[in-house]
Amino acid sequence: MKSKVLLSVLFMLVFSSVSYSQSWSDWSTWHSVNCFEGIDFRIKTKKSSYSGNYEAYIEFRNRYNSDVHFNYSATGGDYTTKNNRVTVRAGDIYRTYMGASFTSDYFNIFIDKLRHGRDGLQEYSNCD
Numbered sequence: 001m002k003s004k005v006l007l008s009v010l011f012m013l014v015f016s017s018v019s020y021s022q023s024w025s026d027w028s029t030w031h032s033v034n035c036f037e038g039i040d041f042r043i044k045t046k047k048s049s050y051s052g053n054y055e056a057y058i059e060f061r062n063r064y065n066s067d068v069h070f071n072y073s074a075t076g077g078d079y080t081t082k083n084n085r086v087t088v089r090a091g092d093i094y095r096t097y098m099g100a101s102f103t104s105d106y107f108n109i110f111i112d113k114l115r116h117g118r119d120g121l122q123e124y125s126n127c128d
Helices: 003-019
Strands: 039-047 053-063 068-076 080-090 093-102 107-116
Touching: 039 107, 053 068, 053 080, 068 093
Parallel strands: none
Antiparallel strands: 039 053, 053 093, 068 080, 068 107, 080 093
16 A cells, blocks of 8 residues: 555656656757858757756757868856867758756857868868
């Protein structure tokens, strides 16, 4: 009898926590990057019902004819994620998780140290 009651309580806790979870937003529209015209990004967010913070994914689209490698940082409210280096293949899309500590669903994205082709010791690209 005690095990049935305990099992019932456990199921109620699981189902109640699921009902309070927030769903992910749709992807934002694509935004271009001022400096590098062949790179676009869009963001998908979800607000935590417990902390009130936002977690986010970002997608980068490469419209160049070569692979690109670059650093990016993202600021959402009082939280910034830095020193993220990604590679996006020519004509492809790259998706990555940015984190769950953002205090706003409005983001500023900064991209720098972009290289075309290989990511070695060659010079970084200048703005287009």
